[in-house]
Amino acid sequence: MNTAPLSPSVAIIGAGPAGLFAAEILSARGCKVQVFDRMPSVGRKLLMAGRSGLNLTHSEPLDRFLTRYGKARKWLEPAIRAFPPSALTEWAEGLGQICFSGSSGRVFPTAMKASPLLRAWLQRLTEQGVQIHTRHRFTGWNDTTLLFETAAGQTSVRADATILTMGGASWSRLGSDGRWADFMTGETAPFAPANCGFLPDWPADFATRHEGSVLHSVGLTFGTRQTRGDLTITSRGLEGSALYALSADLRNRITTEGRAVLTLDLRPTLSAEDILKRLLSQRERESQSNRLRKALSLDSPSRELLKHATPKDATPLQLAQTLKALPLPLIGMDALDRAISTAGGIRQDTVDERFMMKSRPGIFVAGEMLDWEAPTGGYLLQGCFSTAYAAANGVLGWLESSSSAIA
Structure with missing residues (x-):
């Protein structure tokens, strides 16, 4: 007899593009999804990126596109091929944001800004039953229980699976300060500035x-x-x-x-x-x-x-x-916190092909928390969406296998 819940619960920690996209995929598949973020509102770095034109992805041939991820290409390639730039463009247009490819090959929504896309996206998540909790800072685990600091004190949450999407260590004022690495020692590579300014002599x-x-x-x-x-x-x-x-x-x-x-x-x-x-x-x-x-x-x-x-x-x-x-x-x-993105984070050898942590079954990781880097030009957002897609589907597969094992 299958004793697994009919609607498994999934906690997603981090309400940037990777976290919200994973929430969309999982809620559409019947999961009860809660998203937690330490900031007062969601998608802050996405909104900042959209101030100068929201560069979603790039239209160059996929084989060339993949070279932009350098030494992380082999790691990320399956995820990007499963959810490629064409799929990201189609997804944005499904939210009413018609896209175009500029002369450089960069892909933008015609509105250019991130705010119209984010509003439509949050509306979709609401309709799919996703619950978003802001002002919740994740502080680690007590066995399998997730711990958070809030204005009202410490609180805890239990979930059947969790996806961590807390970002790298740049632009801390927008939410990604990298402090999560303090309780994940032994599984991370040191943070380093990427897409950063340099100091000439x-x-x-x-x-x-x-x-x-x-x-x-x-x-x-x-x-x-x-x-x-x-x-x-x-x-x-x-x-x-x-x-x-x-x-x-x-x-x-x-x-x-x-x-x-x-x-x-x-x-x-x-x-x-x-x-x-x-x-x-x-x-x-x-x-x-x-x-x-x-x-x-x-x-x-x-x-x-x-x-x-x-x-x-x-x-x-x-x-x-x-x-x-x-x-x-x-x-x-330039200083780490001023970099557009960061290298370092969760190492490839600490997660499996589904982006599940080997040391913590049921805990998945996506987005800029992972140790990869890419240049600007749409490659950063694409990497976040594609790894979120892989992690969300990894959760679904893991829940299904866990359910079968119990049965």
């Missing part, structure tokens, strides 16, 4: 004088990898999606050697020969700064970087060559 007042300036459409090379895009000078250093795409390799080099030398191409659309011709066409009596500005429309911070990277009496040829390959030493990363 340049004059102390350089950032102060040029803060807010943008190095437009520059080429970046580190090792065998190349990217291209805008770099923004901040009070702390450099930021930009082209830099974020190299962040894992740069971070690893800085960690092991104390510095990483990034190579900039300040004029990637011109060859060194074209640059040299333009420089030589200027009047000799012009200052070097004026020649660079008039011949190449080189802005003030670019001219200053070039000045520091070349001899005082640099020839036009030396200037042209350095413009195409300007070395920029990086000596540090």
Whole structure:
């Protein structure tokens, strides 16, 4: 005789995209789902991401898409193939958010913001009976009981299965502070900033004088990898999606050697020969700064970087060559909490193929809690949705097998 409950209870801890998506899948399959989050409202990081346009996923071919996950590709590939970018786009459009693919291949809802999608999503969850409890900080377990701190004191919850989706360790003010790692020692890799800004080894007042300036459409090379895009000078250093795409390799080099030398191409659309011709066409009596500005429309911070990277009496040829390959030493990363995302978290060897923790049967993990990283461009959200899809289906399979075992 099957003594398992007809409607198994599932607790989901963390009300970001991964947690809400797992709740949707499980409640649609008849589970009684409760979602717990430490913040006063849900989806805060999602809403923040949507301020500059909610980049849901990317439309590039799936085989190329998967390469963006680096060393975590083999781990995440089954989940992403099971719930690929096309499925995420279809899901958003099912919530009334028609999507489009931009010139870069990034996929956005036409509304651009996250708030219309989140409102429609929460309405669907309500209709499916999902209960959401805010201001509940998860503090660990007492045997199989989940423990929470609330304004009214400690409370506990029992569930047939649990999915942890508490995020990484960046943007703590939005809810993901990584404190959960304190009671999961031995199962995590240390957190590290990903998609973060970097600290160049340049004059102390350089950032102060040029803060807010943008190095437009520059080429970046580190090792065998190349990217291209805008770099923004901040009070702390450099930021930009082209830099974020190299962040894992740069971070690893800085960690092991104390510095990483990034190579900039300040004029990637011109060859060194074209640059040299333009420089030589200027009047000799012009200052070097004026020649660079008039011949190449080189802005003030670019001219200053070039000045520091070349001899005082640099020839036009030396200037042209350095413009195409300007070395920029990086000596540090921006603070962990300021990173767009983080590496580190629950290690692959501590979970099974269903994303269930090997040390805790019935406890599953998804989203940025897992030790993977990817560049911006839709890959982060896709990873969260796909691992949530895998974990939710893992819960269903585990509940079914547990029920069969009891029977």
